Amino acid sequence: MPATHASKTKKARKVAETADAIALLKADHRAVETLFAAYEEASGKAQKSKLAQQICMELSIHTMIEEELLYPACRGETDEDLLDEAYVEHDGAKTLIAELMNGSPDDEFYDAKVKVLSEMIKHHVKEEEQRDGLFAQAKNADIDLDDLGKRLADRKQELKAHFKETGIPTPTTRSMKGAELEHGQPLED
Numbered sequence: 001m002p003a004t005h006a007s008k009t010k011k012a013r014k015v016a017e018t019a020d021a022i023a024l025l026k027a028d029h030r031a032v033e034t035l036f037a038a039y040e041e042a043s044g045k046a047q048k049s050k051l052a053q054q055i056c057m058e059l060s061i062h063t064m065i066e067e068e069l070l071y072p073a074c075r076g077e078t079d080e081d082l083l084d085e086a087y088v089e090h091d092g093a094k095t096l097i098a099e100l101m102n103g104s105p106d107d108e109f110y111d112a113k114v115k116v117l118s119e120m121i122k123h124h125v126k127e128e129e130q131r132d133g134l135f136a137q138a139k140n141a142d143i144d145l146d147d148l149g150k151r152l153a154d155r156k157q158e159l160k161a162h163f164k165e166t167g168i169p170t171p172t173t174r175s176m177k178g179a180e181l182e183h184g185q186p187l188e189d
């Protein structure tokens with residue numbers, strides 16, 4: 001029988017209390033995959049809106065703790081190109097997170113933005129988790145993953161509590177410079 005959303009979330013929380021850095025981050029990946037799957041199944045706009053907000057919250061915190069703690073620890077220890085790509089992939093996801101945070105399921109393209117975000121995250125998670133990916137390289141590097149795991153868990157708790165009060169902040173990019181775009185409409189024949 002497939003695990004329910006609630007039991008998966010409970011499992012993710014348990015992992016987070018005890019896990020090293022990689023186990024904690026992988027548990028985050030599974031949690032957000034569950035939310036994306038729930039969005040695919042959702043039909044009502046209220047439910048979609050709630051799930052999209054949860055996805056944005058999870059991804060905002062996850063990208064922040066990786067950028068504050070994991071990625072700096074990886075610099076000089078793992079493949080440089082892979083790490084640079086990870087920052088750009090995070091920033092690409094943040095543009096869609098910002099779109100979702102400033103939109104609603106009533107908007108044209110909203111479902112498509114959630115779907116494309118899920119596909120971008122799927123690709124990024126693969127790059128982190130695959131054999132010889134960033135996580136595997138971090139495991140083989142001179143990084144104390146137990147200590148890093150504790151710091152990731154602490155920071156995650158802190159941000160979660162903070163954002164519950166303040167709402168999800170505007171994402172901060174690390175590689176993209178916010179070059180201006182012209183907003184048009186899809187063209188007709």
Ligand SMILES: [Fe+2]
Pocket residue numbers: 025029062066125128
């Ligand atoms: Fe990640």
Ligand SMILES: [Fe+2]
Pocket residue numbers: 063066086090124128
């Ligand atoms: Fe990442």
